[in-house]
Amino acid sequence: MTGYDPNFLGEGIILPLPRFAPSLAGLVVSNPRLRDNILADYVNYSIITNQEKRSPILAALNINQNLLKGTNRNDNWRIDTRIGAQFQLDNDYYRSNPWDRGHLARRASVAWGENRREAQKASDETFYFSNATLQHENFNQDEWLALENWVFNLDLDSNGKITVFSGPIYGEFPRTISPVGRESALIPSAFFKVVCFVSKATNELDVRAFLMLQDEFALRDKLGNRLFNFQRYQVTITEIENLTGLEFEDAIYEKNPLLFNEDAEARERLNIGRFPEEIEVDEPSDLVSANEPRETILDDQIPVFIAAAMVNPSGNEREGEWVSLINLSPEIIDLSDWTLSDGQRDPLILNNVLSDLMLLPGESVRIQPLNPLMLSNQGGVIVLYEKPKEGQGNRRRVDRVRYTKTQAQRQGVPISFLNRQVL
Numbered sequence: 197m198t199g200y201d202p203n204f205l206g207e208g209i210i211l212p213l214p215r216f217a218p219s220l221a222g223l224v225v226s227n228p229r230l231r232d233n234i235l236a237d238y239v240n241y242s243i244i245t246n247q248e249k250r251s252p253i254l255a256a257l258n259i260n261q262n263l264l265k266g267t268n269r270n271d272n273w274r275i276d277t278r279i280g281a282q283f284q285l286d287n288d289y290y291r292s293n294p295w296d297r298g299h300l301a302r303r304a305s306v307a308w309g310e311n312r313r314e315a316q317k318a319s320d321e322t323f324y325f326s327n328a329t330l331q332h333e334n335f336n337q338d339e340w341l342a343l344e345n346w347v348f349n350l351d352l353d354s355n356g357k358i359t360v361f362s363g364p365i366y367g368e369f370p371r372t373i374s375p376v377g378r379e380s381a382l383i384p385s386a387f388f389k390v391v392c393f394v395s396k397a398t399n400e401l402d403v404r405a406f407l408m409l410q411d412e413f414a415l416r417d418k419l420g421n422r423l424f425n426f427q428r429y430q431v432t433i434t435e436i437e438n439l440t441g442l443e444f445e446d447a448i449y450e451k452n453p454l455l456f457n458e459d460a461e462a463r464e465r466l467n468i469g470r471f472p473e474e475i476e477v478d479e480p481s482d483l484v485s486a487n488e489p490r491e492t493i494l495d496d497q498i499p500v501f502i503a504a505a506m507v508n509p510s511g512n513e514r515e516g517e518w519v520s521l522i523n524l525s526p527e528i529i530d531l532s533d534w535t536l537s538d539g540q541r542d543p544l545i546l547n548n549v550l551s552d553l554m555l556l557p558g559e560s561v562r563i564q565p566l567n568p569l570m571l572s573n574q575g576g577v578i579v580l581y582e583k584p585k586e587g588q589g590n591r592r593r594v595d596r597v598r599y600t601k602t603q604a605q606r607q608g609v610p611i612s613f614l615n616r617q618v619l
Contacts, residue, residue, distance in 0.1 A: 199237025200256040220441030229278040239318035241301040254363045255300035261356035263308040265315035276326045284325040288375040298331025300362045330383045335410045353393035361390040365439045388436045403451040407431045430475040432456040453486040478577040479539045492592040499525040502597045507571040510608040518564035523555040533583035538569045575601040
């Protein structure tokens with residue numbers, strides 16, 4: 197078994213596995229049958245296991261886009277005896293409940309080799325319980341899958357080679373699952389993913405780091421009073437380190453474009469709203485690169501909100517879709533030159549739809565039709581922007597909502613966003 201290769205990216209780049217903070221070091225499964233006593237090697241990836249959680253601490257994998265092959269999915273999940281059955285959650289924890297055996301090392305991303313036989317072997321070796329985590333089916337098959345697809349189809353790299361570190365995060369008050377006759381297991385509150393590649397723009401190491409929540413309350417003490425709905429965030433490496441006890445290589449820390457600590461010069465130059473930085477990600481275009489100005493966020497300052505949306509109307513889809521806004525401020529709000537966006541197409545300028553652009557206190561307004569926007573029944577995002585300030589070209593975001601595929605399946609029923617907690 198080859199396992200994770202720290203030299204995989206080439207160009208003289210070496211990415212050792214993360215180190216462990218003292219609080220984590222004592223929880224790592226150790227066995228002489230494992231590489232360096234802790235590393236379970238499989239084809240194209242490796243796993244480090246938490247003996248207390250009976251779940252991976254980290255999956256480290258190498259992806260060669262040039263050698264990816266189509267393979268068959270065997271779903272033959274099994275225990276890795278090198279780690280020990282007592283340190284892995286078996287089928288009892290995934291049976292007759294909404295929790296999937298979520299691959300940390302994705303099967304399709306690992307399935308590469310010089311020929312199809314090698315790729316199939318790699319694919320088959322992702323079906324160890326050591327590579328599985330408790331992921332809600334809606335999370336595993338939707339939001340997490342979308343992030344996995346972004347990595348799989350990455351086109352920012354120069355040589356088709358990608359190194360990925362993934363793992364679970366447990367909050368202050370995590371949920372548990374208790375199969376009959378078995379010891380309870382903790383359900384992860386979130387997952388992280390750190391993606392490393394050689395940039396085709398600079399021919400140097402480039403990094404993107406992500407945090408995805410699957411529990412709206414468990415991380416509240418660490419990340420503030422927010423209502424998370426399986427949201428993807430681009431984050432700093434430091435935030436992931438603080439939440440996991442992992443300590444990444446300095447090069448990874450330095451090449452991640454987001455900043456953790458206050459930096460007055462960077463705040464002015466890059467239009468950074470707050471530190472540590474967290475960027476909401478729904479589309480690849482949302483990702484922030486090095487030295488790229490950030491979007492202005494006014495969600496906390498202008499109390500105009502996206503109240504509801506008709507995503508899946510009965511009858512004509514294009515004519516029946518609508519979005520409503522509500523003004524919860526004591527002031528009259530002028531909506532002139534404000535825009536709505538679906539994150540993919542040209543924005544809708546409200547001047548082209550509304551005859552009265554003055555929104556009174558407590559008043560709501562329905563925006564219909566939405567052309568050129570299209571609200572996908574597969575889930576999506578709706579973003580409201582104020583007009584740019586004079587002399588400033590960047591958009592100023594007033595509100596942003598996200599809806600899921602499940603919510604969009606109810607034909608003729610509006611999706612309400614008013615039950616959100618405001619940051």
